[in-house]
Amino acid sequence: xxxLLPGDQLHSFPGGLKxxxxxxxxxxxxxxxxxxxxxxxxxxxxxxxxPGKLLVSPGxxxxxxQPLTTAEDDSQVPIHAPTSGTILAxxxxxxxxxxxxxRAACVVLAPDxxxxxxxxxxxxxxxxxxxxxxxxxxxxxxxxxxxxPTAAKLRGxxxxxxxVIINGAECEPWxxxxxxxxxERTEAIISGGVILAxxxxxxxxxxxxxxxxxxxxxxxxxxxxxxxxALPVKLRQVTTIYPEGGExxxxxxxxxxxxxxxxxxQDLGVVCHNVATAAAVHDAVIExxxxxxxxxxxxxxxxxxxxxxxxxxxxxxxxxxxxxxxYTGPITRLVLGGPMSGLxxxxxxxxxxxxxxxxxxxxxxxxxxxxxxxxxxxxxECVRVCPASLLPQQIFRHLAADxxxxxxxxxxxxxxxxxxxxxxxxxxxxxxxxxxxxxHQLIVRQLDQRRAALARRRHEAREQRLVRERAERQARxxxxxxxxxxxxxxxxxxxxALERARRKQKP
Amino acid sequence: xxxxxxxxxxxALVIAAGLAWAGRRFKPDDDPIVEQIDQLLPQxxxxxxxxxxxxxxxxxxxxxxxxxxxxxxxxQSTVDALAGLLNVDPIPLDTDRGEPGSPxxxxxxxxxxxxxxxxxxxxxxxxxxGASRYMHTVISDECTGCELCIAPxxxxxxxxxxxxVRWTWPRPIQQAxxxx
Ligand code: SF4
Ligand code: SF4
Ligand code: SF4
Numbered sequence: 001x002x003x004l005l006p007g008d009q010l011h012s013f014p015g016g017l018k019x020x021x022x023x024x025x026x027x028x029x030x031x032x033x034x035x036x037x038x039x040x041x042x043x044x045x046x047x048x049x050x051p052g053k054l055l056v057s058p059g060x061x062x063x064x065x066q067p068l069t070t071a072e073d074d075s076q077v078p079i080h081a082p083t084s085g086t087i088l089a090x091x092x093x094x095x096x097x098x099x100x101x102x103r104a105a106c107v108v109l110a111p112d113x114x115x116x117x118x119x120x121x122x123x124x125x126x127x128x129x130x131x132x133x134x135x136x137x138x139x140x141x142x143x144x145x146x147x148x149p150t151a152a153k154l155r156g157x158x159x160x161x162x163x164v165i166i167n168g169a170e171c172e173p174w175x176x177x178x179x180x181x182x183x184e185r186t187e188a189i190i191s192g193g194v195i196l197a198x199x200x201x202x203x204x205x206x207x208x209x210x211x212x213x214x215x216x217x218x219x220x221x222x223x224x225x226x227x228x229x230a231l232p233v234k235l236r237q238v239t240t241i242y243p244e245g246g247e248x249x250x251x252x253x254x255x256x257x258x259x260x261x262x263x264x265x266q267d268l269g270v271v272c273h274n275v276a277t278a279a280a281v282h283d284a285v286i287e288x289x290x291x292x293x294x295x296x297x298x299x300x301x302x303x304x305x306x307x308x309x310x311x312x313x314x315x316x317x318x319x320x321x322x323x324x325x326x327y328t329g330p331i332t333r334l335v336l337g338g339p340m341s342g343l344x345x346x347x348x349x350x351x352x353x354x355x356x357x358x359x360x361x362x363x364x365x366x367x368x369x370x371x372x373x374x375x376x377x378x379x380x381e382c383v384r385v386c387p388a389s390l391l392p393q394q395i396f397r398h399l400a401a402d403x404x405x406x407x408x409x410x411x412x413x414x415x416x417x418x419x420x421x422x423x424x425x426x427x428x429x430x431x432x433x434x435x436x437x438x439x440h441q442l443i444v445r446q447l448d449q450r451r452a453a454l455a456r457r458r459h460e461a462r463e464q465r466l467v468r469e470r471a472e473r474q475a476r477x478x479x480x481x482x483x484x485x486x487x488x489x490x491x492x493x494x495x496x497a498l499e500r501a502r503r504k505q506k507p
Numbered sequence: 508x509x510x511x512x513x514x515x516x517x518x519a520l521v522i523a524a525g526l527a528w529a530g531r532r533f534k535p536d537d538d539p540i541v542e543q544i545d546q547l548l549p550q551x552x553x554x555x556x557x558x559x560x561x562x563x564x565x566x567x568x569x570x571x572x573x574x575x576x577x578x579x580x581x582x583q584s585t586v587d588a589l590a591g592l593l594n595v596d597p598i599p600l601d602t603d604r605g606e607p608g609s610p611x612x613x614x615x616x617x618x619x620x621x622x623x624x625x626x627x628x629x630x631x632x633x634x635x636x637g638a639s640r641y642m643h644t645v646i647s648d649e650c651t652g653c654e655l656c657i658a659p660x661x662x663x664x665x666x667x668x669x670x671x672v673r674w675t676w677p678r679p680i681q682q683a684x685x686x687x
Contacts, residue, residue, distance in 0.1 A: 099674035433679035440675035447673070452550035455651045458632040459552045459560060465633075 006163045006270055007206035007234045011256035013249040015387040016241040017420050019340075021212065023176045026299040026306040031180045033310045034323055036113070039088070040314030041106040042068065042079050043096050046353040047141035048148050049075040056107065060087045063118040065290050068107050071136055074152040077354075078139045082292040082312035084116040085109050097336050097353065101346045109314065120288035128154075131199045135281060138290040139354075144178075144245075144274030145171070145337060147355035150281070153273075154199055158266045164197040165254060166207045168216070168275040169238055171245030172338025175358040177295040178275050180308040182209070182216045185279045186223045192278030194229050195285050200271060204232045207275075208250055211237040242340065243418040247272045249387050258389075261414040296352055298324045302331045302361030311352045317359055318348040327361060335360040340419035341432070374427040382421035382431065388414050392421040392431055399438045404445065412438050541569045547588045551580040552631035553653035555605045560631060574598070579605030580652075610670040611652035617642045619664035626656035626665060 044051040052069035056062060062081040069078045087109055094106040123134045136151035144167060166189060170178045182189060193205040209216055220235050238244050238253050248259045251270055259265050265272055273281075276295065283289040292313055299306035304325030311320055317334075321327065335342035336350075337358055345359075382392035391410055398407040415435045422431040484490045544565035551561070556577040558564040567573035568589070575589040576598050583600050590597035600607065615626070615635075622640040627633075634650045637643030647670075657665050 102674060430679045433676065436676040437678045440673075444673060444675060448549075451651075452548075454649065455550040455552060455632050456545070456561070458634070458649060459550070459562075462631065462633045463560075 005204060006165065006251070006254040007204075007208075007236045009256065010236065010238065011253055012239075012241075013244070013252040013258075013387050014389050015385040015420060016243060016249070017385055017423060018240075019173050019242045021240065022174045022299075023170070023179065023212075025174070026176045026297050026308055027179065029305065029307040031184060031295065031308045031310060032323070034312065034315055034320055036083060036111045036312060037315050037319040038110065039316075040082060040085075040109040040111065040312060041091065041094050041316065041351040042082075042109060042314040043094070043351065043353050044069060044079065044105045044107065046079060046147060046313070046355065047077040048146065049077065049152075051105070052076040052078045054090065054107075056087050058087050058089050061085065061112070062087060062109070063116050065118040065120060065292060067137075067139075067290070074132075074136055074149055074155055077141050077149045077151075078137065078290075079107070079313070080139055080290040080292050081109060082314055083109075083111045084114055085111040095347050095350050097343060097345060097350050097356070100343055106314075106351065120290075122288040123285045126198065128199045128201070131195065131285065135284055138284040138288075140277065140280055140284060140291050141354050142274055143276035143280060143294055143354060143357075145355050145357045147353075150273075150277060153271065154196070156266075158200060158269075158271070160269045161200050161202050161266060161271060162204065163270045164193060164200065164202045164205050165250065165270055165272040166193045166196075166205060166275055166278050167245060167247065167250055167272050168207060168209045168213075169240075169245035169250055170210060171243055172340050172342070172358075173242070174299050174360055175297050175338050176299070177297045177308055177357055179210075179213050179216060180297075181276055181279060181295050182213070183219060186216075186219050187227070188279040188282040189275050190220070190223060190227075190229055190233060190278075191286065192280070192282035193233065193273075194231050195281050196271075196273055196278060197231050202231075202271070204234065205229075206234045206236055206254060208236050208238055208254065210240045210244070212240045213237075242420070243387055243416070246387065246416050246418060248416065261388075261411050291354060294352070294354065294356065296320060296356050297358040298361075299358065300335075300361040300363075302327050302329070302334075302363045304328050311356075313352055313354065315352045316348065317345070317350050317352065317356075320352070320359065321348060321361070329363060331361045332364055333362040335362060340423065341417050373429055376425075376427055376429060379426060381424045381426065385420040385424050387418060387420060388416055390415060392435075395438075396429065396431055396434050399434045404438060404441055407438050408442060413442060415439070538566075538569060541565045543592060544568050544589065547581075547585060547592060548578060549580045549585065549651075551651040551653045553580060553651070553655060554631075555579050557604070568593075574601065576601045577604055579607050582607035609672070611667040612647045612650045612670045613645050613652065613654075613656055613665050613667055614647070615643050615645055616664040616666070617644060619662055621662055623661060625659040625661065629655045629659045631655060 052071040054069055056068050062084060064081055064083045066081045067078050068081055071078050087107060089108045090105055091108050092105045093103040096102060096104045132151045132154045140150035141147040142150060168178055168182050193207060197205050207220060217235060217237060224233055243249055244253060251265055251272060252258050255268055257268055259268060280291050293310055295308055296311050297308050298320050307324055309320050334345040334348060336345050336356060337343060339360060342360060376393050378393060386392055395407045395410050395412050412435060417432050417436060419432050425431060545562050548561040548565060556564040558567055564573060568575055576586045578585055586600050587597045620642045622637060622642055624639050626643060627635045627637060631653060632649055632651055634646045635643055636646060652667060654667060
């Protein structure tokens, strides 16, 4: 019997929570295109990785789609001008969403209102490397929120890769940007999925949706019927249990196998991309359009008319909130992402970037759930809900005792920061924050170790070089001595030296 | 009987020779304990411990010649780690040798550099690039912040700046402790 391919049968992942999903709130109104603000603030870093090299300087005028930075390798992702206008400055200290509460370099662009476009070149070359280079050049990064460089995810030779999973399972309550995108850009998503599958040599595409997404499935089914794609494309509805939209959880649902804690989805022959990334891949390859806008959900009890916007990257959040009818009253917390794993935002001046999936404005009542922390009572609730099969309370105990090594032995790094454990903890321990702290400490420690190893290697290399040089010097000296000890030879040498000196004196 | 003694003796000889050869051939490059100690040292190679680099200091510790508290860049945590490894009681860091500071990196004011190469000769990890009479520059990823290049510079154009630290998620404040 041939092996089942992902999607032939649905499975489940451990733990998880059934949450009230609040999505309809922002789905009442159709997606709208945001107006252009007076100024766009484009962070140089909008992805996981170092910034590209800046290409523009203040005063310069740019066209829509013109690159503002350039990448040297797959870890860097260029940014592009979302519209035509003038570069006013590079603000080194503009508020950005990551790291929380920080400021970073942003290109400030004043739109001129003409939206003059650079020429967009569709890609004719279908060789995988050409496609991957093209996607990197056009600024693609994962639009599901993690903003991992798309090129880095695609590059490489994965011989057993058979399936590209297009993830349309929205990961958190309140967020509906993916659902809206799937309603409106069904064809582009299918086309992008097929391009991704061809690029990595996969033989099928599986599009995963939530079972609560109503008309979306019918829309996909109709598109697939009317325009059969070049590769088999399967449609699968998964049960809405948080966090089924997490990459590893979704893969487990579709394949019945767990991605090893230290491994990658590719080890199971699959690779997962978000629906918005798939649509952007279509735009880049078929239309030659760089990544300059994205869909953002603006929602929450604190927003007067929640809805989804297509926003130019760099649009200040406040500008979107104003178009959503403004705030309903005092906001207690502005969150980037969802209520479970989102990040608190320090200000609404922060611009929309490639990873801005949702702006959630919370008011008093939602927040009052937060209560003061009590000691762990070992109830085991957190273990029951952890989708990564970890032991949250034990990891927490080790971290509280500053024992990073023990926490890592329990696979701290495999925590997906979903927030399930903290949500159910009767003692209101902010477990996820402890894990984030611990994970960062681990990263710093690893970097230190790597730097120390490098210094050690270089020091050893230098010692060896010095020893070698000393030996060479001694050998030369010995040689010279030997030659001078023979009178015949010495006379010649002296003669030659005098000759050289004389020549030098003459002009 | 004699045959047995002889053959056994011969066998013993052969084995002894083999062992001796193997001993020389596969001589462990280094003492494993020195290696383990060296692994715990920060590899700044700054010589503040009184030895010309981390490895010589590791050797000195292993031979009992040096105390475990002589490395300022490593700070108290290195002393504690060494104490743990060697199974001795931790002692306070010897701050006479220097204060543990935050990780830093050298930068050369390239306008003032006269290209004398003295700093290149001082750098223990070959992190300075340049040629005679040409301006020099520091490869900051490889600089350990050991400060050894500062003193030799005749025009004082090298300074140390703090290495930009990565942002890390703060430790959550233990509410239970403060609320009650
Ligand atoms: S946040 Fe981490 S530890 Fe907690 S449930 Fe999610 S994966 Fe498990
Ligand atoms: S849910 Fe909270 S109280 Fe219960 S075991 Fe986990 S950490 Fe402890
Ligand atoms: S003091 Fe400097 S040279 Fe000595 S062990 Fe510490 S870092 Fe290495």
